[in-house]
Amino acid sequence: MQLYDSKLAPNPRRVRMFMAEKGIDCDTVQVDIIQGENLSDDFLAINPRGVLPTLVLDDGTVLDESVAICRYFEELEPQPPLMGTDPVSKAQVEARQRHMEFDGLMGAAEAFRNAFPGFANRGLAGNAGTVDAVPALVERGRNTVVRFYERLNEALAESEFVAGDAFTIADITALCTIDFAAGAARVPIPDGCENVKRWHAAVSARPSAAA
Ligand SMILES: N[C@@H](CCC(=O)N[C@@H](CS)C(=O)NCC(=O)O)C(=O)O
Incomplete structure (x- = not known):
């Protein structure tokens, strides 16, 4: 599992924080938005929308949208619950x-x-x-x-x-x-x-x- 991340941007930080609350760790790759690395052919081949965060699972599945990625982690590791309990x-x-x-x-x-x-x-x-x-x-x-x-x-x-x-x-x-x-x-x-x-x-x- 690999998280395409951008240290200064707010949406990737949401996912990093969510993961930290749950004690989930994974490899990260920094993508420099200011320099336009998210618009490079290499990154667009991974996520054609060119946005971060983007999570690539071990089977190659690509998830984008911060909340969708958080939902995945919530299902994977329900404790502590961060998206409600009932x-x-x-x-x-x-x-x-x-x-x-x-x-x-x-x-x-x-x-x-x-x-x-x-x-x-x-x-x-x-x-x-x-x-x-x-x-x-x-x-x-x-x-x-x-x-x-x-x-x-x-x-x-x-x-x-x-x-x-x-x-x-x-x-x-x-x-x-x-x-x-x-x-x-x-x-x-x-x-x-x-x-x-x-x-x-x-x-x-x-x-x-x-x-
Ligand atoms: N709704 C998306 C928004 C993603 C988004 O816009 N991310 C920003 C970083 S905070 C981005 O990738 N910007 C690229 C750009 O400005 O070209 C999400 O929550 O993941």
Whole structure:
């Protein structure tokens, strides 16, 4: 099993963190997105979509999409459960994980992608052809992230973790989103979002956060 990974990117980090929580290890291959290695013929022969993370199983099966890869690991190694434990909690975790992606990660990606000079003609991730960046999307993406922080702050007033009282994949997506938003997209956790700050400190202290 081999994980095609990219150290600085948020989606591969989600999978690394998920694996670390479960104590799963595998060979990794670093692919430099900034230099466009993900668009090389060699990588497109593995994943024609040109995105990371990409997991290649021993029988040659190729899995992409972070959550699909996590689902595979959840089935392979159910403990500790990170995607819910019964019909209701599984649905709730999935909903919260999607909220973190749509409310936060997409806005942060939009803000970063459309501002970063190296992506001036790579406005969409992966093998999407030549797509110009749209500068107006930087502001829109940043505003989306601010709304995400505010909503998350309200949710974390009610529960210890993003999807309730257990640490799940929704926390992993939220942490990777926030660290990417605060760093690459330059939208740190605003003052006033004290619940988010408390949660962020706690989740960042988990050993898996260093994965
Ligand atoms: N929905 C996909 C998104 C994958 C994705 O966009 N990954 C980014 C890295 S965070 C990527 O490969 N970018 C390549 C590029 O920017 O060309 C997933 O969750 O795996």
